[in-house]
Amino acid sequence: MISMDPQSRPMLARGVRIRNDPITGEPVLLFPEGVLPLDATAHDIISRCSGESTVESIVQSLAEEYEIGIDTVRGDVCECLVQLRDRMLIAIAQ
Amino acid sequence: MNYRPYLLLAELTYACPLHCPYCSNPIEYPGGRELSTAEWRRVLEEASQMGVLHVGFSGGEPLRRADLAELVAAACAAGLYTNLITSAVGLQSQRAAQLRQAGLDSIQISFQSDQETLANQIAGTSAHAIKLRAAKIVRDLGFPLTVNVVLHRGNIGRIAQIISLAEDLGAERIELANAQYYGWAFQNRAALLPTRSQIAQATEVVGAQKERLLGQMEILFVTPDYYSERPKPCMNGWGSRFLTVNPGGDVLPCPTASSIKGMRFENVRTHPLEWIWNQSESFNRFRGTEWMPSPCCECPMREIDFGGCRCQAALITGDANATDPACALSPYRETLTSFVDSIQQRPETIPSFAADIGRLLFRQSPIRTERPK
Numbered sequence: 481m482i483s484m485d486p487q488s489r490p491m492l493a494r495g496v497r498i499r500n501d502p503i504t505g506e507p508v509l510l511f512p513e514g515v516l517p518l519d520a521t522a523h524d525i526i527s528r529c530s531g532e533s534t535v536e537s538i539v540q541s542l543a544e545e546y547e548i549g550i551d552t553v554r555g556d557v558c559e560c561l562v563q564l565r566d567r568m569l570i571a572i573a574q
Numbered sequence: 575m576n577y578r579p580y581l582l583l584a585e586l587t588y589a590c591p592l593h594c595p596y597c598s599n600p601i602e603y604p605g606g607r608e609l610s611t612a613e614w615r616r617v618l619e620e621a622s623q624m625g626v627l628h629v630g631f632s633g634g635e636p637l638r639r640a641d642l643a644e645l646v647a648a649a650c651a652a653g654l655y656t657n658l659i660t661s662a663v664g665l666q667s668q669r670a671a672q673l674r675q676a677g678l679d680s681i682q683i684s685f686q687s688d689q690e691t692l693a694n695q696i697a698g699t700s701a702h703a704i705k706l707r708a709a710k711i712v713r714d715l716g717f718p719l720t721v722n723v724v725l726h727r728g729n730i731g732r733i734a735q736i737i738s739l740a741e742d743l744g745a746e747r748i749e750l751a752n753a754q755y756y757g758w759a760f761q762n763r764a765a766l767l768p769t770r771s772q773i774a775q776a777t778e779v780v781g782a783q784k785e786r787l788l789g790q791m792e793i794l795f796v797t798p799d800y801y802s803e804r805p806k807p808c809m810n811g812w813g814s815r816f817l818t819v820n821p822g823g824d825v826l827p828c829p830t831a832s833s834i835k836g837m838r839f840e841n842v843r844t845h846p847l848e849w850i851w852n853q854s855e856s857f858n859r860f861r862g863t864e865w866m867p868s869p870c871c872e873c874p875m876r877e878i879d880f881g882g883c884r885c886q887a888a889l890i891t892g893d894a895n896a897t898d899p900a901c902a903l904s905p906y907r908e909t910l911t912s913f914v915d916s917i918q919q920r921p922e923t924i925p926s927f928a929a930d931i932g933r934l935l936f937r938q939s940p941i942r943t944e945r946p947k
Contacts, residue, residue, distance in 0.1 A: 493718070493746065494716070494718040494746065495679055495680040495717070495718030495746070496718075497655065497679075499627070499653075501625075501627065502625065502653075503578060503625040508627060510627060510628060510655040510679075511655075511680075512657050512679070512680035512682065512718050512720050512746070512747070513657070513682075513720060513747070513749075514580075514581065514628065515580045515581065515627050515628050515655075565789045566788055566789060566792070567792055568746045568747055568789075568791070568792040572789075
């Protein structure tokens with residue numbers, strides 16, 4: 481597994497959208513072959529993937545919001561982003 | 575367990591320019607008129623109101639419907655994610671641009687192989703070059719592209735080259751789906767089922783290629799359940815997450831469910847979609863675990879694999895309630911195992927596929943396709 485470069489700028493991959501599930505009120509990720517319901521943490525991470533913020537700045541912003549240690553947040557963010565990137569749901573802005 | 579539909583497969587027509595011998599369409603086409611544009615619009619709106627978030631337009635070949643762009647636009651207006659599942663025959667620049675304009679989100683193109691001669695042999699028509707051109711059009715327009723290749727004995731040996739083809743086309747993902755042995759594929763299974771060593775080799779190649787293409791292209795590889803110990807959790811449970819509306823408007827819990835003899839499915843012309851999902855006998859028939867026979871009903875896996883596939887149970891055992899014979903615990907597993915054993919000695923290289931061609935039953939479109947008025 482390749483880890484995430486902290487200076488890379490993740491964004492939603494081509495054809496991937498976030499929307500609110502009208503039934504549950506929770507966010508879901510829509511992509512060419514399906515639907516992925518998002519938990520609150522995944523949503524907080526993905527909604528920051530604008531293609532402008534770096535992985536490291538996303539980590540910092542979440543550490544401030546959650547008021548927890550930056551190393552813990554970094555691990556969680558990288559794990560989530562790597563999984564999403566491996567499924568081609570997140571791309572890295574060039 | 576809550577039953578909530580997320581995905582709708584809209585099979586717009588059974589007409590198709592290809593004749594693939596593993597087609598999952600029914601061998602005996604149900605009669606009746608295709609749904610009209612207005613009827614499909616209503617289905618898409620009703621689906622969205624029930625909570626469906628994603629629609630796949632499929633067939634047959636959905637491009638055969640002149641109103642496809644109109645239906646895509648209707649699905650988008652209803653808030654649905656739209657995916658086109660196509661052979662790409664008929665996907666010229668103008669048509670693709672029209673679909674883009676209508677709001678289509680993504681396109682999945684089927685390929686039969688990386689090699690033109692073999693691909694055309696499998697499709698029963700010269701479609702490979704058309705598909706290559708269409709894939710380029712799709713990328714130039716900025717659509718995400720999924721390449722889908724149904725695997726069988728004739729092409730599984732070329733899996734590395736097939737992955738390279740998808741890579742060259744710039745696809746985000748490739749689905750390497752082993753043929754599922756229902757319908758046409760069941761008729762042809764003695765010529766199509768890969769051998770044990772082919773599956774082992776393919777699994778190894780896919781493992782290495784997945785590693786190589788991580789973050790560049792997703793590779794999905796589904797092995798045939800004839801070689802597994804456990805059945806597949808078919809459709810994630812009957813009437814749980816998916817529904818299919820077929821060209822004539824019948825509503826099915828899975829695309830091949832109409833093959834189950836003796837089952838009757840409701841039609842969108844006579845009932846609201848929501849009633850069919852919630853109330854109909856067909857959608858409730860295999861929900862939960864009450865219907866399960868032994869050994870499923872006492873199995874710790876019963877809410878993980880749901881007893882496997884109802885269509886396969888019906889096809890092999892004659893009883894849609896039976897444990898899926900792909901399961902090692904099924905009393906019918908032996909019939910699959912002896913079939914699997916019987917094909918191991920057969921030649922497995924590509925020339926043998928050509929030699930087998932005379933024995934294959936190629937898929938035919940309905941002789942007379944009734945168009946909506």
